[in-house]
Amino acid sequence: MAGPALAQHGGSRLNLLNLADQKIKMLHLTWFAFFLTFVMWFAHAPLLIHIKQALALSDTQIKALLILNVAITIPARIVVGMLVDRYGPRIMYSLLLFISALLCIGFAFADTYSALALFRFLLGFVGAGFVVGIRLVGEWFPHHQVGTAEGIYGGWGNFGSAAAAMTLPALALAFGGEDGWRYAIASVGVISAVYALVFYKFARNTPKGSVYFKPKKTGAMLVTSWGALYGLIAMNIPMYLALAMLAWRLSPAGVNLYSVDMMYALWAGLIVLFVVQTQQTWRINVEHLRAGVPETDKYSFKQVGILNIAYFATFGSELAVVSMLPLYFLETFQGLSAVQAGLLASGFAFMNLVSRPMGGWFSDKFGRRKSMLILIGGLAAGYFLMGMMDSHWWIPLAVLATMACSFFVQAGEGAVFAIVPLIKRSMTGQIAGMAGAYGNVGAVVYLTVLSYVSYSMFFYVISASALIGLVAVMFLQDPKGHIVEVGEDGTVHRINVG
Structure with missing residues (x-):
């Protein structure tokens, strides 16, 4: 493709x-x-x-x-x-x-x-x-x-x-x-x-x-219901927790880049930033929510939340696995050199050339929700299979299983971003930014898990978390009909999304 x-x-x-x-x-x-x-x-x-x-x-x-x-x-x-x-x-x-x-x-x-x-x-x-x-x-x-x-x-x-x-x-x-x-x-x-x-x-x-089209206000994502406002604030919490986890990994408990006091100072700074951002988000949204949001301006924040969870499992796991896969092959299969292990592991990232476009094409051709369900289901199965791999596996079979898993991972990423531009055109950057950030949050969480468990358990954890993503995607709605945007001159535009 x-x-x-x-x-x-x-x-x-x-x-x-x-x-x-x-x-x-x-x-x-x-x-x-x-x-x-x-x-x-x-x-x-x-x-x-x-x-x-x-x-x-x-x-x-x-x-x-x-x-x-x-x-x-x-x-x-x-x-x-x-x-x-x-x-x-x-x-x-x-x-x-x-x-x-x-x-x-x-x-x-x-x-x-x-x-x-x-x-x-x-x-x-x-x-x-x-x-x-x-x-x-x-x-x-x-x-x-x-x-x-x-x-x-x-x-x-x-x-x-x-x-x-x-x-x-x-x-x-x-x-x-x-x-x-x-x-x-x-x-x-x-x-x-x-x-x-x-x-x-x-x-x-x-x-x-x-x-x-530009958002009516900047400084925080605009939502169109009170439930969405609480959902937005809640969805910011994992990002701060991931940053706190990174601060911890750089402390003496991890790589010892700085002192424990510095870690506590960074944690305090993150708490202050979260409070400031929450106040900003509340202030920007509460005014227009009290005034009443016109029907034409409304969009479903639930869609954004589901895509965040899906990208956590897809891109988050890709970043984590690409980071550890050469070492995994080197330590699991005896007789491999570091160069050979790196080459075998590179297949995971190499699949991006084909997999992401295929995921987007599936989404265009067969429907957004259906494609996401199949691809994230395949991702969960793929990581479960990788969890079963051990030193007794034939190396070509292990590489084949790895590349098959990577296809579902990256095609799933393509399917996520096939939907992002179809939610609210004027806020596509912010929606993409939040989903993209959740991918990085996923990587931080998965790599932290890896520091405590075996390679097999690491793959099983990703597989289990992907099943949570699969349940979330069941509540996704295919974009249908038109979304409405209002230009700066007040003209109303209808954009076909499905």
Whole structure:
């Protein structure tokens, strides 16, 4: 399904080679922007051995870098989601690429562990790029193609992490010398800075003649019922708990990056932030809820909550499993070298090229809810099967089971974001930001579980949590008919969503 023609529905065709079609050109511009963000985000991973040697780092310091790499992504996706709805994806992607490029170059030339850790922490910001493209692609594609288009955007962009692993070690070798790894990482930053200018020049927020709808208020997600307001506040809690968990993992109880007192200070800061955000959310929403929300403005926050839970299980498990799979293969199957284990494990991430687009295509073709039920059910079964694997398994069979599981995981991700643009157009960035953040929350939770249990139990825990997601998806509603948006000039627009 990853060929030039990816979707056919009611006579409408998505031909990826037709660059005369503006929406196809925009899709290619956007997935490559996302691809670069993932190359920058994971540029350090294949070069860790060089970084460790150059700065004489301990194993504990390396582990701290890996945790710092994802710490800021949770709040960044929420904030960037709000900003993209307000200012548009064209300017936001350009800015994000350019700022991240500077951080990437800063990381490349850091000569102390403190500087390295700081830049690694700040570079977690680049993980918010995903949210920007979800809104942009949603603006350009009709409802019967949007799932496939979002799947291509997500899958091909996500491949940036695998591309970094495959190319950067060779690039570092080509540069040569002790600083080859620095030039390899810095070159990614330079390319991203240049592409930020290219994106700004050629990208457009909407097709010609279309309106870019903005939320009526910014600063918090607008909801349309009192129940949804309480639901929104409740759904913010797991994100703060995940950040508190990360703070704990960086303390003496984990990798010992800072003192226990510092951990308590960070926890206190998170409590204050949660109180401030809750007050802001309440203040922004309560005024228009008391005034009464027009029927045309209403949307179902239940849909948002279900997608958050589904992305927790799908992308959350992918991030966690990609992090541990090379070590799992190395320790489970005797006789494998570290290089062989890494190659076998890379199949999980490699599947993104096909799996996410397939998940989006299934959603377009066979229905949103039905596709989600099948894919998350397959994910639960896949992880259960991986939990049964042990050293007695034939290695090709273990790899096949792993790749089959990864198909359902990533296709499930594609199905989630096939629905996100169809809930409330003016808030697509915020909805995508929250769902995306829940993916990172899932990764933090699953990796924390892994630090306490065996590999088999780790896979069983993911499988069990996916069943919770499956129950939640049973309450999902297929987007039908039209959603209504009101332009800044007061004109009412009806957008077909199913």
